Amino acid sequence: MSRLATAEDGRDEVVWADGAPVSDLLGFDLGADGVDRSGLGALVNSALVAHRRLPMLDVIFDRAARRFSSTLRQLSGDNADVAVDNVSSARFGDFVQAQSPFGVIGVMRSAPLHGAMLIAADPAFTRQAVDLLLGGRRGAGREDDRALTAIELAVAQRLLQAMTADVDEAFRPVDRLSLGLERIETSPRFAAVAQETSVCAVAKFKVRLGDRQSRLAIYAPYATLESIESKLRRGFAAEADVVEASWRETLAAGVGEAALDVVAVLADRVMRIGDVQRLAAGDTMTFGPANDPRVELRIGAAAVAAGRIGKHGAAIAIRLDTPIDSRASALAAEAAQ
Template identity: 35%
Template sequence: MSAGAPGPSPAADGEPLLGQAELEALLGDAGHGGDDGMRRVVGAGLVAYERLPMLEIVFDRLMRAMTGSLRGFTGDNVDVSMEGMSSLRFGDYLEGVPRPALLAVFRVEEWDNYGLLVVDSALVYSVVDVLLGGRRGNAAMRVEGRPHTSIERALAERLVSVVLDDLSEAFKPVSPVRFRFERLEVNPRFAAVSRGGNACVLSRFRVGMEDRGGGLELVLPYATLEPVREALLQQFMGEKLGRDSIWETHLGEELRLTELALDVVLDEQTMPLSAVLSLRRGDRITLDASPDAPVKLRCNDVDLFEGDLGRRKDRLAVRITRELRDAAVVAAAVEG
């Protein structure tokens, strides 16, 4: 080791904390062509985004819905399959979008956010070929390097509208929502619907039409899904509808046996803090209430009833004369 290079930090007993082999394992060895160790350390600090089990069911419903709707849209035998779903950062996805591709920006008004639907050029050419009378069994003619024409863009917009309608229907059991097409972009920089470092869910679909076809990619930022995050964490569609009658009966019986403390309020008045601090033993506080004035019954700082104060045998008693709050409001206030 050279004189200017710092060595491993010594431990309290004089031994180094890390040996040479451990340092090489941590930092990697560039001479052997392996991955850089420090890069692996930095990569390990990336956020591991949570899985949303219900989202997989939604995308499965979307795949089956698109199979039927695209058959009606194209008049051809269409097969839609899902190639995978993954989580990544939105900026990383935009950097890898192949060109030329059409990026459809859509808005989710109920969730007040946006998403992205990317149609690759192969699918655009295939849809144009099918809708404009191309022969069956022939692959769509592709012209590399040229931008999409206005006719191709118009037909792609119709395709996107069909897919977004199916996406709205797929999300319906989770939350009533409408995905509305907003604009079509060809430059990924103009389709930035989220910050580059934000997490997003990417799902890839393959649309096949005999010898033709292409890919669809649906990008939903986690911020867009946040309003329905709790619903998407469910394991199955009917989880939120499940009931346990035995537990409900037991809970109801226990609640009826619960004891609550009710305070009888004869009078209330506001006093300066100085007057309260000056109170001494033997001082009197005069109540501004007559013997026949109604009193209030209070629980947890919530006025529940109004009644008359009296006596029953050798005990003070209150006879309730009026409810001060609605029963549902009282229940909510007591729970709070």
């Protein structure tokens, strides 16, 4: 219950009893540690966030995992396997706190998205990749409590560039993002692409290089994905590139084999119907100046090119003075059909 009380300065103030519904709503209940555990305070301070259902995002991460596996096999020449461990949602601040200070973070930026995403690798992944690419002892233990060297950072940058291209390809069935690796960072503070309370889609991957395991993660703020969120909500997207390429090849082959009637016009003039009806055998018709040997090529009623008449062997030939007007020829072909 609530009551109206009078403060010492004479102003009225509302005092709510403990356990009142409005008290729960606004969050006035302090726990033993002094942290607000109820109402709006609980919502703000909660580390658990609702996971948005974006079916195509799960498909994209699965495609990215398969591409990661192929890329690592090509680069390392050894057995490599990448699998999606978990796809969830988390606040960006939780990522900053959980990131190892000795890992590496790649900032992926896309102009169409007007934002950035992160790809993070733990120290074990970087050192395993260095061992495989530079001929180190496979299976040898390496210390994880030190900063990465310049060589290790260069190798990590090369790997993250290749993986950024894989992520970009994984998004192709949804949209063309033109993702690129903008930079790499070793400190999460310098890779802040969102506010700490911003919610991100988090995909965690298990990586097996040779006989050792490591982890990768992709962080995509929902604010960055907002422009394509409607496409990510779809339940299915075909392999657009494959379908469109096949359709374009079929169409191009069909158009290239189509037959058209090309007419070479030496001259033309406009006549009245009565004059045409009075024409008889032996009459003479005059056209343009005789000193103009130009010929006009037409498809239907559309002129597509011009040239000069000549002779090639026993055949009449025309040498083109202008290139074929592809737009006019396409319109003429459509009209002819």
